[in-house]
Amino acid sequence: MKLTRRDFLIKGTALLATLGLGGPMIFAENGSLLSTQPANAADPDSPVLVVIQLSGGNDGINTIIPYGMGGYFDARPTLKITDSQVLTINDQLGFHPSLTQMHDLFGKGKLAVVQGVGYPKPDHSHFRSMEIWQTAEPEKLIRSGWLGRYAETLGQSSNPLNLLQIGNSANKAFNSEKVNVPVIQTLDTFNFLDPKTPKADQNRIAKAFLDMYDPERQGTVIQVTASRGKEAYESVEAVHSLTNTYQMKVEYPKTGIARDLQLVAKLLAGNSGTRVFYLQLGGFDDHVNEKDLHAKLLKQLDEALGTFYSDLEAQGLQDRVVTMAFSEFGRRVKENGNGGTDHGTAGPVFVLGGKVKGGLYGVMPSLTSLDNGDLKYEVDFRSVYSTLLDRWMKGDAQTVMGKSYENLGFI
Numbered sequence: 386m387k388l389t390r391r392d393f394l395i396k397g398t399a400l401l402a403t404l405g406l407g408g409p410m411i412f413a414e415n416g417s418l419l420s421t422q423p424a425n426a427a428d429p430d431s432p433v434l435v436v437i438q439l440s441g442g443n444d445g446i447n448t449i450i451p452y453g454m455g456g457y458f459d460a461r462p463t464l465k466i467t468d469s470q471v472l473t474i475n476d477q478l479g480f481h482p483s484l485t486q487m488h489d490l491f492g493k494g495k496l497a498v499v500q501g502v503g504y505p506k507p508d509h510s511h512f513r514s515m516e517i518w519q520t521a522e523p524e525k526l527i528r529s530g531w532l533g534r535y536a537e538t539l540g541q542s543s544n545p546l547n548l549l550q551i552g553n554s555a556n557k558a559f560n561s562e563k564v565n566v567p568v569i570q571t572l573d574t575f576n577f578l579d580p581k582t583p584k585a586d587q588n589r590i591a592k593a594f595l596d597m598y599d600p601e602r603q604g605t606v607i608q609v610t611a612s613r614g615k616e617a618y619e620s621v622e623a624v625h626s627l628t629n630t631y632q633m634k635v636e637y638p639k640t641g642i643a644r645d646l647q648l649v650a651k652l653l654a655g656n657s658g659t660r661v662f663y664l665q666l667g668g669f670d671d672h673v674n675e676k677d678l679h680a681k682l683l684k685q686l687d688e689a690l691g692t693f694y695s696d697l698e699a700q701g702l703q704d705r706v707v708t709m710a711f712s713e714f715g716r717r718v719k720e721n722g723n724g725g726t727d728h729g730t731a732g733p734v735f736v737l738g739g740k741v742k743g744g745l746y747g748v749m750p751s752l753t754s755l756d757n758g759d760l761k762y763e764v765d766f767r768s769v770y771s772t773l774l775d776r777w778m779k780g781d782a783q784t785v786m787g788k789s790y791e792n793l794g795f796i
Contacts (some may be wrong), residue, residue, distance in 0.1 A: 392426070403694050432777050435649055435662045435708040436532075436558070439640070439686070441669030442511065443712035444679055445732025446760075448484070449498055449749070453477035458750035460719045463675055464726070474498075478749060483683040486691025487735070494743035495694070496735060497795035499769055501750045503731035503762025507714065511670070511728075514713040519558040521767055521786055531770055532661055533561030534785045535663070539660075546624075546652070548661045551645045558663060568646070569624065627655035633698035635692055642666040643689040650696045653706070660778070669712060675725040686710070690737060703739035708775050709769070710735040717758050731762035734769050736795050740777075768793055 419605050448465060451457050452471045463566070471479030472488040480488040490496040504523040508514045517523045521531035536548055550556055550568045559566040609681055628651035636645040645664045652659055690708065695702040715732030731750055747764040755762065768790040774782035776796035783789050 387535055407494070429659075431660065431661070431705070433653065433660060433706045433777065434773060434778060435596070435664065435706060436712040437686075437708065438515075438556075438663070438665040439669055439712035440511075440665050440667040440711060441671075441712070442514075442714045442716060442728055443732060444671060444675065444726055445712070445715040446718065446726075447675075447716075448481050448683065449500065449681060449733045450479050450481060451477060451749055451752060452479055454749065454752055456732045457716070460752060462720070463724060464720045474745065478745070479721075481683050483680045484687045486687050490691065490694060490737060491743055493564075495739065495741055496737045496743050497741050498745050499764055499793060499795070500745060500747040501731045501763030502711070502734045502761065502763070502766050502769060503714070503760075504749065505762075506765055507730040507759070507762070509714065509728040511713060516557055517714050518711065518766060519556060521770055528557075528560055529562070530558040530560040531785060532558045532663070533564060533566070535661070535774060535780055536564040536566070536614040537561055538781050542606075546627075546657045546659045548663075549652070549657075549659050550663045551648060552663075552665050556663060566764075568631070569795075572660075624652075627652055627657050630655045635690050635696045636698075638685070638688045640685045640689060642685055643692060646689050646693040647696070650693065650700065650702070653697075653702055654700050670710040671716070671724040672721065672727060673723040693713075694737060697739075705739075707736060707738035707741060707773065709773065710737075711766070715759065715760060717750050718755060718760065719758060730756070730759040732760075734766070736769075736773075740796065742795050744795075746795055762794070767792060772796060 446457070447461075447466060450471050451465050451467065452468055453476050458465050462624040466481060470482045472484065473479040474491070480491070487496055492500065496766040506516060506523065508517065508523075516526075519530050520527050532548065539547070545567060548559060548564070548566045549704055550559060550566055552568075552570060628648070631651040637647045642664065649662050649664070652662075666682070666689075668678070668682055679682060690710070693708070694703065697706055710731055711734045715729040716726035716730040719726075721727055750760040752760075767786055771786055772793045772795065773791040774780040774785055775792065
């Protein structure tokens, strides 16, 4: 592999970005770099939670479609999904036609759909609503995130990958004054560490980087940066070593969310010991031209989740992993004048896994008895979190959530 001066500068800049604001590789949220010590071997039975944030406000009404309920077709003359298109669940509800694999997993009892999930006094702001979901506190502003508080209940871990965010979005779910959570945006920038690259090229490029970041070769002013650059390179190398044991048994779609889920599978196959992964799929703010855009996004989600579950089955990991997908709010019942929908309230949450008790949970809110044009929520989102913490993660949900919430029974 020939490394041009331009390539070297691009890759060097990308590595330096790990030292600052959400660069493309791996670092702790407080700016400290990860230890390169090998992670503790994971308990083969330890449960894993994968959280997927559907950013922008997914239109839940056109995701799990209430085609048999009064008011649907009247409220959505152009956005409606007709009876013949719906992937039916029963005579009232069905999946969007883009969700073929999720519909199949639902039929196999591996996917739970929690209907009408929201919170009291809903907020239509993306920022505040996402903050509420990430901190699990709708009544007041707090600094800590629900997963950060969960991590605190686990005690100090020597595994730097115990919790992991994949992607570069701002995320308060892991906020904690006691626990640092690393972030990986992508490993592609440093694909020369891939074992398929000839060893001579790997060694030559590695030497160039390590020489560049050798503190002994730098003046005192930049010695600290050089030292951290060297550590960043070694951290990236350590993560690559974990993923190198992965054997690809299914072909993933060429989308960002599929790539991120494949990285989850790679790390689990490499026994990373990670307990919680956090990912996101954005673009759901469908104020205009929703019908085609929403269908494409749902197809991305569907294909990624279907492939990920097939991969977990092939790796023998399907019973260790539960995946939850949520959005900060749903959309209003009535379509707007631009072929889209505006910010709403309640929506469905999806829970997928080999140990999940698939089916419908909660109640689909009425489309005619509304709160100023919005759905009235039926299930508090903190009940979803509490069920996962108590029944799946074997955690102390009451400590994390501040009080007890209904157990929904999907685990």
